[in-house]
Amino acid sequence: MNETGKNIIRILGIESAAVTASVAIVTEEAVLAEYTVSNKLTHSQTLLPMIDAICRMADVKVADLSAIAVSGGPGSFTGLRIGSATAKGLGLAADKPLVHVPTVDAMAYQAYGYDGVICPMMDARRDQVYCGIYAFEEKEFRVLLPQAPRSVEEILEELARIAGGRRVLLMGEGVPVHREAILAALGERADLAPPHLALERGAAVAALGLAMYLRGETETAAEHAPEYLRPSQAERVRAEKAQTAGKAADTAVVSRDAVVREENAVKQEEKEQKTAPGKTEPAPKQDLNVEIDGHVGTRDPRWRRDGIV
Amino acid sequence: MKDEKELLVLGIETSCDETAAAVVRGGREILSSVIYSQIALHTLYGGVVPELASRKHIEKIDPVIREALAQAGTELADIDVIGVTMGPGLVGALLVGVAEAKAIAFAAEKPLVGVNHIEGHVCANFLQDPSLEPPFLCLIVSGGHTHLVRMTDYGKFEILGRARDDAAGEAFDKVARAIGLGYPGGPKIDAAAKSGNAHAYEFPRAHVDGSPYDFSFSGLKSAVLNDLNQARMQGREPVQADVAASFQRAVVDVLVEHTMRAAEDFVEEKIALAGGVASNSALRAAMQKACDASGRKLYVPAPVLCTDNAAMIACAAHYEYLQGRTSGWDLNAVPALKLGERAGGREDRDLKGAAEKANWVRRQ
Numbered sequence: 001m002n003e004t005g006k007n008i009i010r011i012l013g014i015e016s017a018a019v020t021a022s023v024a025i026v027t028e029e030a031v032l033a034e035y036t037v038s039n040k041l042t043h044s045q046t047l048l049p050m051i052d053a054i055c056r057m058a059d060v061k062v063a064d065l066s067a068i069a070v071s072g073g074p075g076s077f078t079g080l081r082i083g084s085a086t087a088k089g090l091g092l093a094a095d096k097p098l099v100h101v102p103t104v105d106a107m108a109y110q111a112y113g114y115d116g117v118i119c120p121m122m123d124a125r126r127d128q129v130y131c132g133i134y135a136f137e138e139k140e141f142r143v144l145l146p147q148a149p150r151s152v153e154e155i156l157e158e159l160a161r162i163a164g165g166r167r168v169l170l171m172g173e174g175v176p177v178h179r180e181a182i183l184a185a186l187g188e189r190a191d192l193a194p195p196h197l198a199l200e201r202g203a204a205v206a207a208l209g210l211a212m213y214l215r216g217e218t219e220t221a222a223e224h225a226p227e228y229l230r231p232s233q234a235e236r237v238r239a240e241k242a243q244t245a246g247k248a249a250d251t252a253v254v255s256r257d258a259v260v261r262e263e264n265a266v267k268q269e270e271k272e273q274k275t276a277p278g279k280t281e282p283a284p285k286q287d288l289n290v291e292i293d294g295h296v297g298t299r300d301p302r303w304r305r306d307g308i309v
Numbered sequence: 310m311k312d313e314k315e316l317l318v319l320g321i322e323t324s325c326d327e328t329a330a331a332v333v334r335g336g337r338e339i340l341s342s343v344i345y346s347q348i349a350l351h352t353l354y355g356g357v358v359p360e361l362a363s364r365k366h367i368e369k370i371d372p373v374i375r376e377a378l379a380q381a382g383t384e385l386a387d388i389d390v391i392g393v394t395m396g397p398g399l400v401g402a403l404l405v406g407v408a409e410a411k412a413i414a415f416a417a418e419k420p421l422v423g424v425n426h427i428e429g430h431v432c433a434n435f436l437q438d439p440s441l442e443p444p445f446l447c448l449i450v451s452g453g454h455t456h457l458v459r460m461t462d463y464g465k466f467e468i469l470g471r472a473r474d475d476a477a478g479e480a481f482d483k484v485a486r487a488i489g490l491g492y493p494g495g496p497k498i499d500a501a502a503k504s505g506n507a508h509a510y511e512f513p514r515a516h517v518d519g520s521p522y523d524f525s526f527s528g529l530k531s532a533v534l535n536d537l538n539q540a541r542m543q544g545r546e547p548v549q550a551d552v553a554a555s556f557q558r559a560v561v562d563v564l565v566e567h568t569m570r571a572a573e574d575f576v577e578e579k580i581a582l583a584g585g586v587a588s589n590s591a592l593r594a595a596m597q598k599a600c601d602a603s604g605r606k607l608y609v610p611a612p613v614l615c616t617d618n619a620a621m622i623a624c625a626a627h628y629e630y631l632q633g634r635t636s637g638w639d640l641n642a643v644p645a646l647k648l649g650e651r652a653g654g655r656e657d658r659d660l661k662g663a664a665e666k667a668n669w670v671r672r673q
Contacts, residue, residue, distance in 0.1 A: 044404050048411045048638040062416040077360060078401050081367050082408045088371050089412025093385055222371035225364075232360035238353075 009066045011213060012051070012090070013206025016043040016083035017075025017103040018122055018173060022202035023050045025058050025065075026210060033058035034203045043082045051086070062094040067218055069209020071200065072100040073227040074130040074147065075122060080226035091221030098224045099209040099217065103200065104147035107171055108134035109208040110197050116167035116189075117144065119159060121174030122200075124149045129174035130229065131155045133162050141211075149229055152178045156185040167191055171198055313631055317383060318390045319413075320623025321374065323406030324398025324426045326350075326357045328369040329619035332381035332388070336627035337439040341380035342613075342620040345369045348493070355492055356482075363401035370409050377619070385417050392626020395423035395636075396646030397453070403642035411638055422626040423636040427454055427648050428466065429621040430583040433610040436624055441608055446577040448568045450592070451584030452478030452495070455564075456648060457522045457571055460581075463628040466649040469571050470522025477560055478586045480526040484533050484556050488549050498553045499589050505550030507558040510536060514563050522567050529559055557591050565595045572605060581608040588612040 008027055015022040021043050024034035033054035037046060055061065070087035073080045091098045107120035113136055121129040129152060133145035144162050152174070159168055168186055171193035175182065182190055212218070231239070314335035322329040331342040347365045351357045378385060393410035396403055407423070414421035431447050443463060449456040455472035475483070478495055485494030490501060512532050517523040533556050540547045572580055580600055586592065593609055600607040614621065629635075634651070643650075 042641060044408060045639045045641045047408070048415055052415065052638050077363070078404060081363055081401070081405055084367055085370065085405045085408035086412045088367070089409040090416045092371050092374060092409075093413040093416035222375065224371075225368050228364075232358065232364065234354055234358040234361060 009210065009213070010060060010064055011067055011069050011099070011206045011210045012062075012065050013069045013071075013101075013202040013204070013209055014047070014051070014083045014087050015071040015103075015106070015200045015202045015205045016047055016079045016086075017071045017073060018079060018200060020200045021046050021050060022200060022205075023047065023054055024202035024206045025054055025060055026203055026206040028210065031203045031206075032060065034201070036201060038199055043079050047082060047086055051090075062090055062096070065094070065096055067097045067099050067209065067213045069099040069101050069205050069213070070224070071103045071106055071205045072224070073103055074124070074149065074229040075103050077226075077228060077232075080228065084224060084226045088221045088224055091224070096221070097213075097218035098221055099212050100219060100224060100227070101205045101209045101212065102132075102147050102227070104130055104132045105134065105143065106205045106208050107200055108132065109141060110201055110204040111169050111171070111193070112136065112141075114169050116169060116191070117159070117163045118169045118171070119155065121152075121155065121170065121172040121178070123173040123177060127151060129155060129172070129178070131172075131174070133158060135166075141208075147229070152181050156181065159186065163189070165189075169193060169197075173199065311389070313627075316389050316627060316630075317381075317387055318392050318623040318627045318630070319374070319377070319385075319388045320424075320619035320621070320626060321370075321391070321393040321406045321410045322426070322429070322617060322619040322622045323366045323370065323402050323409075324394045324396070325402060325617060326362050326365075327617040328366050328373050329617060329622075330370075330374040330377035331619035331623050332377055332383055333436070333620055333623035333627060336624050336631075337435055339436055339620045340383065341377045342618055343373050343377040343380065344616075344618055345373050352492060355486075357399070359399045359401050362399060363405060366402055366405040370405060374409075374413075385413070388417070388419060390420050390422060390626055390630045391417075392422045392424050392623050392629070393640075394426045394429065394622050395640060396426065396643035398426055398642075398644060400642050400644040403644060407640060407642045411640055415638060420630060420635045421638075421640065422629045422634065423640045424622050424625045424629065425646055425648060425650065426617075426622070427451075427456065427584075428464075429625045430615075431458070431460055431466075431581070432624040432628070433583055433614040433618070433621040434581040434608045436620055437610040437614055438608055441579070441581070444577070445579035445581050445608070446568065446572050446575065447581040447583055448564060448587075448596075449583045450477045450564065450586035450589075452476060452482065452586075454478075454584060455524050455526075457524075457567060458648065459571075459575060459577065464632050464634070468648060469575075470520065470524060470567060472524045472526065473517055473520075474525055474527035475530060477524070477526055477564065478584075480530045480556075480560065481586065483530055484552075487534055487537055488547070488552050490549065490553070495586055495589060498557055499591065501550050502554035502557045502591060503550075505548065505552070505554030507554040509548065509551035510555035512536075512555055512559040514559055514566075522571050524563060524567065526560065526563075529556070557589070561589070561592045561595045564592060565599050568596065569599050569603065572603070577605075579606050579608065583610065583615070585616055588615040 013024045020038040022036035025032040035050040068087045104120050108118040118134045121131045124130045128149045132147035169191045320331045326347040328345040332340040391414040443460045455477045457470035459467040482494035490497040515525040515528045
């Protein structure tokens with residue numbers, strides 16, 4: 001980098017919350033490089049090679065960055081952690097600040113200047129979408145309803161209340177899934193995002209991250225952790241049991257490495273299902289949040305036979 | 310390259326419920342070894358909850374790495390190689406360490422080495438006794454693994470025997486729970502057995518036909534549970550310490566017997582223990598006795614090196630690196646990685662051609 005290059009603000013954006021893996025380097029003027037793949041690849045294998053590629057193409061080293069912006073959630077628990085650990089490792093090694101960019105906010109930020117309200121819907125499974133409502137008002141990006149997991153009915157009610165007569169831009173993986181309900185509720189006022197605005201983008205994470213960086217909204221690599229917006233299943237089950245039984249839940253007990261084996265067996269099963277030859281129906285959707293809850297041990301029939309659980 | 314005795318390796322380990330980082334010099338000298346144990350969290354659930362383990366890893370990994378570097382009196386710039394556990398283990402937990410290690414190696418422009426966790430356990434012996442060199446026979450016993458292997462050279466393993474069903478540590482955990490000792494089973498049975506009669510019960514010792522070095526602990530565990538059930542149906546409550554001691558004796562007998570048979574058959578004069586169950590006092594004592602009787606030398610890591618730690622990962626990475634094995638930026642977690650397996654995620658990071666480059670975007 002030359003002398004003048006030192007003062008340029010460069011933000012690396014990392015997005016791996018859902019199916020899309022996307023990384024970008026942006027300045028205040030432009031996107032220097034962006035690499036986006038929405039092909040259900042393994043983030044753990046693609047993310048760093050993608051960062052490596054854009055750094056080479058844009059001729060930027062990690063040391064040249066001002067900050068690392070990471071899509072901090074919600075999303076796939078595992079996907080979030082891959083992005084988070086990558087950002088934390090870069091920040092730790094190069095002593096750079098991190099910017100925790102809310103994932104749904106970053107999606108909405110792509111539609112800068114849209115004259116109406118913006119409602120991204122990420123697939124959250126369990127009949128919910130991770131969603132929020134946003135608008136550009138007086139040249140300011142405003143969060144009208146913060147991101148959270150909600151049912152589609154709930155977010156459509158919120159839209160009816162918040163949008164008033166304004167048009168609504170809908171984006172995200174949840175839109176095609178709930179298209180009928182959305183169109184029934186919003187009719188002509190619904191704008192469905194075109195492909196380049198439909199999914200998460202590293203450039204949007206970096207651009208919103210840049211705005212946050214300028215406002216001093218940074219954290220250290222050590223401080224950063226994803227915002228899951230959902231407890232783990234084990235915690236949920238435990239809390240429910242504690243509530244109903246009025247005492248601490250007695251969740252299934254499994255030895256630590258038995259859990260490892262169980263989880264691996266589940267993974268293997270999924271893999272086999274996906275690669276099963278001659279299958280015509282679509283392979284079951286991979287569970288990105290693969291979580292072995294507190295009850296997994298009971299799935300092993302051997303243990304039941306032994307009377308352990 | 311500087312002298313291999315001066316090589317500094319930063320090791321990172323997140324395969325299960327310990328977040329750990331360590332700095333090792335020359336593959337043998339521990340400059341620091343920091344372990345954040347999550348056991349208190351998982352005890353609430355009676356066992357490791359993978360999602361909670363992964364969440365805790367991401368919170369703790371940066372402070373643990375910083376602490377390891379600080380305790381070693383090193384800066385990241387001084388480190389020559391980054392080693393990280395790539396498997397086996399919980400996939401979500403492994404991914405935290407792998408992603409973090411890759412990013413650190415990338416930003417700091419250091420070579421990266423993905424390491425097999427079980428091979429790391431074997432390497433703990435190099436840290437315990439810097440004079441130890443392969444070849445030697447090693448009994449690896451932990452919650453998830455029971456392996457009898459020959460380490461013929463650095464990074465080279467010949468598997469002689471393995472558990473056909475439950476691993477030794479798993480049997481400990483299940484029996485401990487059945488007699489009301491709780492989790493973690495290994496240390497609790499070890500402690501309870503000290504005041505028990507190891508000959509109060511005669512539990513079966515299983516052998517696998519045609520595989521003299523393989524292990525089977527499922528039948529033993531079932532026998533213990535049956536005896537417990539029978540006693541309880543007859544209105545007797547079995548003496549916890551006696552059951553623990555008798556069960557432990559049965560496990561230890563088989564482990565020692567198979568190990569000594571292999572030592573005879575393969576003419577190995579050096580025997581090493583590795584893995585969490587290598588901390589078991591009865592196993593250590595019985596193995597020592599058998600080695601003394603046959604004039605063999607026994608190597609046993611200190612308990613802190615038997616449990617999951619990152620120093621052993623740094624040590625394993627050290628020898629992988631010396632053998633010219635490094636990992637690419639596409640290094641992935643391999644939850645079911647086998648001992649000695651060297652496939653996947655390893656490529657020259659200096660991508661020479663577009664075709665090579667394309668390899669990592671192809672779904673496996």
